Amino acid sequence: MKTIQVQLGQRSYPIHIKSGxxxxxxxxxxxxxxxxxxIIISQHGLMELFGFELMAKLKEQSFNIDYISVPMGEAAKSMKEFSNVMSQLTEFECDRSTTVLALGGGVVGDLAGFAASTFMRGIEYFQIPTTLLAMVDSSIGGKTGINIAQGKNMIGTFYQPKGVLIDPDFLNTLHRNEVIAGLGEVVKYGAxxxxxxxxxxxxxxxxxxxxPFEKAVKRSCKIKAEIISLDERESGLRRLLNFGHTIGHALESYLGYGRIRHGEAIAHGMQCSGWISERLNLLSKEDADxxxxxxxxxxxxxxKNIHGNNLMSFIKMDKKSEKGILNFVVLKGLGKAAISIDVSEKMLQQSLKVLH
Ligand SMILES: NC(=O)c1ccc[n+]([C@@H]2O[C@H](COP(=O)([O-])OP(=O)(O)OC[C@H]3O[C@@H](n4cnc5c(N)ncnc54)[C@H](O)[C@@H]3O)[C@@H](O)[C@H]2O)c1
Ligand SMILES: [Zn+2]
Structure with a gap:
């Protein structure tokens, strides 16, 4: 078993990774x-795949355990579902000593983490990610949250888990397209x-x-853990994790959530960012290629048919566009990201041509 430590003083925690x-x-x-x-917080399909077996195993070891099922998809990250989870935690007579197990992809992890951070002012939780995206990204770093009509992840907390348990074998049942999308984030860590x-x-x-998913997950987690340990609250270094995300988020919003997966959108965003980095003479043509x-x-x-103008309004709304300045993540070489404030609207629009 490989164990990677997220170093955050008293809030440090281990990420355990091993097939099986x-x-x-x-x-x-x-x-x-x-x-x-x-309390396991998960989705019905995932309870059938892994959750009920986990519950049975834990009961054998005398754990006092129940579960809460939330809907599939982004809809679960809502005020309504958050409120449902809170009610059910109360019905199960949970108290400040209760521990939550977030079993699922990023949707479950974000909602369950947010619930854990707020129930009785905060209870312990573990992340048990079951998608590739959650294994390499959302389960690490303590960002939790839900969506409101005005925007995605608008309500949330930084609240670190007690630990992260990763079994890459969970990926065997994950839909291929979800795996491919997760690979977008894996490429990001290398880039x-x-x-x-x-x-x-x-x-x-x-x-x-x-x-080799196990290998790739280990390396990705190590990189994310290193970055989080240096900048938990995204005041500097952690921003580099947004490589490909400014354009990626705009593509997600423009095309509509559900039309394109997050990892797919950021993969395209990284292609555009590579082009922009070359244009700014930060990245060689060879490396951009x-x-x-x-x-x-x-x-x-x-x-198909993306016009730069259509994306711009979403880019402007992006929260990384702070005080009118766009903090855009560029590459100063492969494996070397940096923030640039020199990326113009025109350049962003031109970069979209690499997608056609
Ligand atoms: N907190 C963070 O730092 C962070 C980072 C990135 C993304 N996110 C969030 O993550 C969410 C996306 O997460 P996601 O891509 O994991 O999607 P997801 O959680 O919606 O999971 C995708 C689908 O796969 C199913 N599934 C999960 N594991 C499975 C398995 N092992 N076998 C079969 N089916 C399985 C799920 O039930 C779901 O239908 C977004 O809401 C995004 O905002 C959060
Ligand atoms: Zn991402």
Whole structure:
């Protein structure tokens, strides 16, 4: 088992990663069991796949455990579902000692983490990610949240879990397109932080069927943990994790949520950002091409008929556009991300041509 530590003083926590780790979850959770109430927050399909088995295993070890099921999709990250979770926690007679297990993808993780951070002013929770995106990204770093009509993730907290338990074998049942989308974030880690890793990913993508997920998850988590340990609240370094996200978020909003997956949108966003970095003379043509070729190895949905003007309003709304200045993540070389404030509207619009 590989254990990576997120170093945040008293709020430090481990990320345990290993194929087949599922069967060891009770052992890993045992030391935090003091007879309190445990609640799995998950979705029905995931309870059928993994949750009921986990509950049975934990009950065998005398855990006092129940579960709460939330709907599938982004709709679960709503005030209504948040309120439902709060009511159910109360009905189960949960108290300040209760521990939550967030079993699912980013949707479950964000909602369950937010619920844990607010129920009785905060109770402990573990992230048990089941999608690739959640394994390498959303389960680490303590960003929790829900959506309101005015925007995605508008309400939320920074609230670190007690630990993250990752079994890459969970990916065996995940829809292929969800896996591909998660790979977008994996490519991002190589692009912003580790050129050797990017090269490995690029080679692995030549034979996607034998992609070594366990290895890739470990490396990605290590990078994210390192960045979070240095900048928990996104005041500097953590912003680099937004590489590809300014344009990616705009594509998601413009096309409509559900039309394009987050990881797919940011993969396209990274292609545009590569082009912009080259245009700013920060990235060589050779390196920009390499990034592009790597991303093109992912079978992404084709983007048609995007006019720069249509995207601009979404880009302006992006919260990274602070006080009128767009903090845009560029590459100063493969594996070396930086913030640029020199990216013009025109450049953003022109960059979209790499998607056609
Ligand atoms: N907190 C953060 O730092 C952070 C970072 C990135 C994204 N996010 C959030 O994550 C969310 C997206 O998460 P996601 O991409 O994991 O999507 P998701 O949670 O909606 O999961 C995708 C689908 O796959 C199903 N599923 C999950 N695991 C499965 C498995 N092992 N086998 C079969 N089916 C499985 C789910 O039930 C769901 O239908 C967004 O709401 C986004 O805002 C948060
Ligand atoms: Zn992302």
């Amino acid at each position: 780790l599922f069967k060891n979850f009770p052992d890993l959770l045992m030391e935090t069991n003091h007879g309190q109430k445990w 912003i932080w580790d050129a050797d890793f990017l090269q490995e990913i690029s080679d692995w993508l030549d034979d996607i069927v034998s992609f 390499y990034l592009n070729i790597t991303i093109n190895k992912l079978p992404l949905p084709k983007i």
